Amino acid sequence: MEAVTVDVSGSVATIMVGTGQRFNAMGAAEWRSLGEAARSLAAKPLRAVVVRGCGGTFSSGSNLREWEHSPAEDVQEIFATIEAALQAVEDLPMPTVALVEGAATGAGCQLALACDLQLMLDSARIGMPIARLGILVPPSFANRMSLRIGPSRTKDLLYRGTLLQAAEAHAMGLVSSRVPDDGAETALRELLETWEGLSLASLRAAKEAVDTGLRPLSQPARDLPVGPAADPEEFPWRVGAFLHRKSA
Secondary structure, eight states: OOSEEEEEETTEEEEEEOOSSGGGOBOHHHHHHHHHHHHHHTTSOOSEEEEEEGGGOOBOOBOGGGTTTOOHHHHHHHHHHHHHHHHHHHTOSSOEEEEEOSEEETHHHHHHHHSSEEEEETTOEEEOOOGGGTBOOOHHHHHHHHHHHOHHHHHHHHHHTOEEEHHHHHHTTSSSEEEOGGGHHHHHHHHHHHHHTSOHHHHHHHHHHHHHHHHHHHHHHHHSOOOOOBOTTTHHHHHHHHHTTTTO
16 A cells, blocks of 8 residues: 555645554655655646545654664655655645644644645644654754744744644644544535635735745745754664553
């Protein structure tokens, strides 16, 4: 089963990530496929792109099993692959929406924030609980949060590693909408139907206008090379402890 699939129905494309296994944590190959999928859609005359996870979970981010015995250079390379995929989603010229079910954590949180809008189910959780693993947050990751909720709230969430419920995430502006668990498909359909009646050129121009205004704040972090991705002293044992916590 492919971990990243694309389905085009009329003027809407849906990118499905994960296989439903391990909370849709994705390895480097899957992140690479996501970037390729996004880039393949960029030139198509689409009205919208939906990003969602397989099996009722958005994504828990990166597959830590791939990192457990990897040298620091490999982890850094994986982060570069993730960032390239996120930027490919951000660079899509048409409106994008993430349907956040289950959990969107770590790089999965970043994927949700790389979309223009987020429909988050009331039972879902979102956040960046990565300090406990010794992961070093790249500026681009921090920027995706701080441009939405400000620097103080971003620092607080990163320091505490808090997973937010939909109500709190929506109230602070981290996600654009919250929907009841039994209303996700209806909310998504209604949103896409609203866009269907609007000018495609106007939708794309609105996205570009907002992004252009934010570019002086967002682009410097996007242009930075990925630096050290993990603390060499703490990362190995912290990841090992996390992966084997059930048997400890």
